[in-house]
Amino acid sequence: MDLKSGYPFWAIKNGLMHAFAPLQQDLRCEVVVVGGGVTAALIADELVQHGHEVAVIEQRDIGWGSTAASTALLQYEIDTPLRELAKRHGLEAAVLAYRACEQAIEALRVLAAQVDDVDFRTARSLYYASRRRHLGPLLEEFDLRSRHGFAVDWLDAAGVAEEFGFSAPGAILSTPAASMDPYRMSYRLLIRLLARGARVHDHCRIDAVETSTRRVQLRTADGLRIECKQLVVATGYAAQQWLRQRVARNRSSYAFVTDPMPTDALAQLRDTLLWETARPYLYLRTTADQRLLAGGEDDAIDLPLRRDAQVDRKAQRLAAKVGKLFPQLAMTPTFAWAGTFAETEDGLPFFGPHPQWGPRVHFAMAYGGNGITYSMLGAGLIRAAIERRQHRLAELFSFQRLA
Structure with missing residues (x-):
């Protein structure tokens, strides 16, 4: 699946950072993560850090899918406003989702400091009213977030002009937020995983998958067999191709x-x-x-x-x-590009097994404007599922909400 167009800045800036060895023989391990972008790297890192035997398999160069096209704005704010998410799933669930994304930014900060040299920078987020008629709903959003303890300030038109130098009827100024180089993060995480004993193989396409009650078997385009106990599908917006059920709409940004x-x-x-x-x-x-x-x-x-x-x-x-x-x-x-992204009906991601594949195949669909933040949350969610532990976000981020 062609996920981007033009000249994505991160890939041009960083180039090919590491050449990973090709897979040349059959492989057996505990967990296989299919995908080589930032979502796959974060999940694989979480699993390896907690003692799991992991192999990462990518059909392209590492980071060359949607990760190379990501603009990597790291926010706790979901594309679906808190007030609208509360109407869909209830206030408690909506606040849980927003709070979890807030905590994910701090987790990304800590991880970036460990990995080092990924251009991670903390920031604020300014969500401004594009038109005067947007002011009322934006004020409602500010009030709801404020009442639930989120760090937000309100700026009127004069405040926006004074602090940021442009004209808008009003805005919510919030923390935390951040930015980073997602392509560099993917490479540096996976290089670190190699040093910790994980397997990473790019240019390896999976052509077939078979599941049973005890294992998952994959066959590559070169005829090699990979056997694992658990499979994680972290192929970004291409993951929809694994499902008969349409779970999101692909768009271009x-x-x-x-x-x-x-x-x-x-x-x-x-x-x-x-x-x-x-x-x-x-x-x-x-x-x-x-x-x-x-x-x-x-x-x-x-x-x-x-x-x-x-x-x-x-x-x-x-x-x-x-x-x-x-x-x-x-x-x-100077450089311009486009990338595929996917929108779910409610702006939330999907993490976990899908009924079509059974309990040993876990999907990591970090869809929406919060892709990297969701991926950080998804790493913990996927690990909990593999370890058969409960997770507070498991139901909200599962395929069950499509029923």
């Missing part, structure tokens, strides 16, 4: 990054992620080397050739939107 800018030019954005109430929404962040990264212009295109043809036009439209907010910035896209 577009992004660009500028050349490095003078430090003072990005003063308002240096430690703040910006996103808006309009849908699809514009979002902004800076990189560690003082570039501005912008994304949005989402559409329903799921055909690679059509998506490819849109990249330059969408980048120019994004640049024009940023230019309206910050006319003093020279908006010239």
Whole structure:
């Protein structure tokens, strides 16, 4: 599945960071993680850290799917506002989901410090009203989060203009938030796992999977057999191909990054992620080397050739939107790209077994705008399922909510 178009910045910036050995003979281990992006790397790391024998199998180069196209805004805020999520699943479950994402950002900070050199930076998140008619619902969202103990401040139009230098009717300023280089995180985690005895093999395509009550058998395109007790499918937005049931809608999102800018030019954005109430929404962040990264212009295109043809036009439209907010910035896209992402009905991910495959096959579908934050949560969820332990998020993030 072709998951991206154009020139994703992370892959260009970092290049091929490590060459992993090909799989050359049959393999037997406890857990196989299929996928080589940031979700697979986080899950494999969690399992290895807790004593599980793990092999990671990826059909492309590591990080070359959606991870290379990710803009890596790490927020506890879900694309579905807290008030709307509460209507769907109840207030207790909605607060649980938001609180868990908040805790996941801290867990990512700790892990990034251990791994080192992944451009992890803490930040604030500014969620601003795109139009005056969005102000009422945004104030309701602020009030609900505030009443449940989330660290939020309200900025009126004057406050937004004074602190961030652009015009908006109002905004929620919240912590915690962060950003990082997801491609680099994937490589550095998997290189570390190799040193700890895990197996990592890229350019290895799985052609067939058979399950039984005691094991899972996989067959590669080269005719090799892999046998495991537990299988984790962490293939990102390609995971839908494993299921007959449609669980999400694939869409395309577009992004660009500028050349490095003078430090003072990005003063308002240096430690703040910006996103808006309009849908699809514009979002902004800076990189560690003082570039501005912008994304949005989402559409329903799921055909690679059509998506490819849109990249330059969408980048120019994004640049024009940023230019309206910050006319003093020279908006010239240096690298532009698009990536597939998936939206679930309620904005929540899916982690765990699906009835089609039985209890030994676990899916890690970190779908939505919180992909990396969800992946950090999913690592603990998948480990709990493999160890046959209860997890507070298991039911909310399971396929059961589709019933």
